């Protein structure tokens with residue numbers, strides 16, 4: 001099992017692209033079936049947080065969540 005899980009609440013995502021700007025290695029911008037821009041986590045299960053925490057912290061609606069799966073603890 002990977003050490004961290006990165007999740008994104010698509011319903012809350014406003015499509016502002018701040019996460020993608022902050023951490024393009026881990027967040028893509030896509031369009032949903034209505035053509036609304038939304039962020040997408042490239043790799044949800046990771047061993048190295050990289051810039052994911054930065055992206056989660058810049059999200060204006062706090063819809064990016066990271067869990068430490070080893071400690072079973074929600075980090076953000």
Ligand code: SF4
Nearest residue numbers: 013014016017019059
């Ligand atoms: S920063 Fe948050 S609201 Fe903006 S695109 Fe990323 S996940 Fe969506």
